[in-house]
Amino acid sequence: MPPAITYEACLRYLRGAAPLAEARAVRAWLADPANEAQAQEWMSRSVAEATAAAPAATDSYDYNYAQIRANLHARLGLDVRPAPVQPKAPHWRRWALAATLAGATVGATWLWPRPAPRSSVTTAHYATTYGQTRVVQLPDGSVVTLNARSSVRYAAPALASAPREVWLDGEAFFAVKHLPTNQRFVVHTTAGFRVEVLGTRFAVYRRHAQARVVLLSGKVRVAFADSTRPAVVLKPGELLQTSDKHPRALVHKAVQAAAYTSWTANELQFEATPLADLATRLQDTYGVEVVVASPALRQRKFTxxxxxxxxxxxxxxxxxxxxxxxxxxxxxxxLSSKPLSD
Known part of the structure; x- marks a missing residue:
């Protein structure tokens, strides 16, 4: 007998916590148009509960059920190609969104590879393993969401005029709290450039000899260690990426920023993503070796x-x-391609 489909079962599936048999049953139930009214009622209920739990959330809980159902059908392969996720289009993340990143205000942040000053003392250390994400509140009130296999170390300033400092290994999303003393918030990595974030919501990635900053709100100015290079200013929805192999070959472009932070809502989101990059995401998140059967398949893009x-x-x-x-x-x-007859 298949598992019973309940409100709690649907929430478990959308959060990625459902057992395999239950997930299969929920997928089939959600894809049936006859269940649309009940699904919409449960969605309204979850939205109300999430809003009540975090009324100050910065991300809207508005949704469009028709669009959500269309996205589900795309996920289940009922359309020729999954519909691209638009920056403002609601999707399943709205239902399962955690509101722990809300309420951050303006602060100043730096990203710069340099040794810890002797006056700084580590006061908190947090880490995740493969397959785990973790939301932590730093001693200063800032909120950090760590992706899988990542760690962050926080050092409180010895002086009121000194900056708050964090050392990141892996990937994290920051919501920085502004302090009355206007202390700067510094994120250290081995990225090789300095970033002043004149806002509070941004993501930092440092793996596989690559580094990137994605800005969700506010303003970012990137200054390079090579003073002969002009600084780059990022606007919300823009990405700056560099590689250790080609440090002067910068990528600066507009992106759908949600795709780079979807993991904070317990999702993997792909937007015209080559399978080679998708495989890397799976390896980083779950600690598994991913083999793609052919070079042509590695370049195939998915949404x-x-x-x-x-x-x-x-x-x-x-x-x-x-x-x-x-x-x-x-x-x-x-990973390999299925025959067209399947």
Whole structure:
């Protein structure tokens, strides 16, 4: 007998916490138009509960059920190609959104690779393992969401005029709290450039000899260690990315910023993403080796949004939505194309 479909079961699936059998049953139930009224009622209920729990959330809980259902059908492979996620378009993340990043105000932030000053003493350390995300509140009231296999170390300033400092390894989303003393907030990585963030919501990534900053709100000025290079100013919705192999070959462009922070809502979101990059995301998140069967498949691009949490469920979602064959061998995934007749 298939598992009963309840409000709690749907929430578990959308948060990526459902067991495999339950996730399959929920997917089939959500795809049935006969259940649309009940699903919309449950969605309204979850929105009301989330809003009551975090009335000051900066992200809107408005939604459009028709669009959400269309996105679900795309996820299940019922359309030719999953619909691109628009920056303002509501999707399943609205239902499962955690409101812990709300309420941040303006602050000044720096990203710069340099050693810790002797006056700074580590007062807090947080870390995640593979397959885990974690929301932590720093001693100064700022909120950091750590992605899988990441760590952050916080040092309180010895003097009121000194900056608050953080050392990041991996990937994190920052919501910085402004203090009455106007103390700066400094994020250290090995990225090789300095970033002054004149706002509070941004994401920092440093893995695989690459680094990027994605700005969600406020204003960012990037200054390079090479003083002969002009600074770059980022606007909300823009990305700056650099590589250790080609440090002068910067990528500065407008992006759908939500795709770079969807993991904070327990989702993986892809927007015209090559399968090679998708494979890297899976390796970083779950600690599995991912093998792509052919060079041509590595360049194939995918668009869609999927709940994280249960790797088996995610593999089934990817296989159905993108017409892939996903074979799991212990700590290894093999991705290949399905024959057109399947």
């Amino acid at each position: 869609g949004t999927f709940p994280m949490g249960n790797l088996d469920v995610l593999c089934e979602d990817l296989a159905e939505a993108f017409h892939l064959h996903v074979e799991r061998q212990r700590n290894r995934l093999i």
